[in-house]
Amino acid sequence: MNSAISIKNLNLAYFKSESDNYSFKKFLMTGNLLPEKKVVFENFSLEVGHSTIIGIEGSNGVGKTSLLAAIAGLLPAEGGEIKTSGKVLPLLGLGHVFHPDLDIQRNIELWNLSFSANFMVNEQFVTEILENAGLNVRPSTILRSLSSGMKSRLAFELAMHGNEDILLLDEVFAVGDQHFRDQSALKMKQKLKSLQCAIIVSHDPNVLKDNCDRIIRILSPSDFEDVN
Template sequence: MAAEITQTTINPPSIIIDGVSKRFLKRNTHSFKEAFTSWIKGKKVRADTFTALDDISFQVGEGESVAIMGLNGSGKSTTLKLVSGVLEPDQGRVYTRGRVAGLIEVGAGFHPDLSGRENVYLNAAILGMTKKETDERFDEIVAFSEIGEHIDQEVKHYSSGMFMRLAFSVAIHVELDVLLVDEVLSVGDAPFRAKCSAKIKELTERGVTMLVVSHSANMVKDLCKRGIVIKQGKLIFDGPVDEAVELLQAK
């Protein structure tokens, strides 16, 4: 295991993770019937906990792009969900400054019976945009998504590709300070993915703080200068992204 490197930020922090631990309940029962039978007999249903994150701490400076890396089940996505506010830590504190938008579950706020147009306004509101802000960006959102005349069609009739393009386009056009990205650049075909990558780079150049989770070494090297490696819930490296990628690939 590599020695941990403590990375300090030059700019004021937009994200602070301070001694954070997160555990999930893991029940050792195979069925409701088994649990009910145990309850009738007065036996306790044994439940174990799985530690997803174990006392991790780091800061992300304003305008900085940082990759969170690790093998499957290491705690990467849990970290993003804690920063987004979807989850709360069991121990420690998570602080963010400014408006945070997460490309974690893209399209989670879309309603299938509403049109694309109605869903743009609904999802933008969920992501914290005012109607005025959405009005100003609406044409740009639709143009970026390449939905065209289908914007007034019910979303339930969209192909999966159309749905994801529109959902991504809404999220990427939110007026934000912190962007959380979790493996979403797999949406659409190669030209659309390239356009998404360019848009995210544009946001970083505008000074948006970014926390990125991806299995793509090329993508994290392209977007980030700093990499954090998590192994079995513990932070084991925080430093230059090339070294983080090298450490991960050596495992």
């Protein structure tokens, strides 16, 4: 395929939570007890070229994370087509991979299994990961003792060592300081040599400017604009 990611006429929707919609008051007002359906994307199309880091911005609730989840195959679409040209690694939050009650080495082993990263997980490898992430902790440290920023550094460093073709990052840099962002930008540029592409979602325009070749802003369920 000519693009690393090809999205054509994507239709994506979900039903709002039960607590928001299933109420006797709503039934009295509308005569309807069915949950409300939220349309996230409607006939949405996007092409992401090879060797490209693309940034995505937009207001809260516009569908940025949902788009990454759909690309990763974690959120089923109602219609349309999504094609990817290789193995996808989605970092859409740390909770779905890291286990707070396990130590760092066990969490890296869990990551290795979850994403088929083909790491040779031993003490030397884990120590190297921690050093590169700037974490002055032991492999036996329980994960819950790490701050959100430290977990983000760990996740990012593991992603940089993985064998994925397409990398999807959702607010991974949100808790990092400027030094972390600068180092991450350098690593991303180096990593791109072995990637088909990467997509970064962030509310911080500086993160996108520092890391991305192209930035788009999602405007509506069916439209976006280039902003750089």
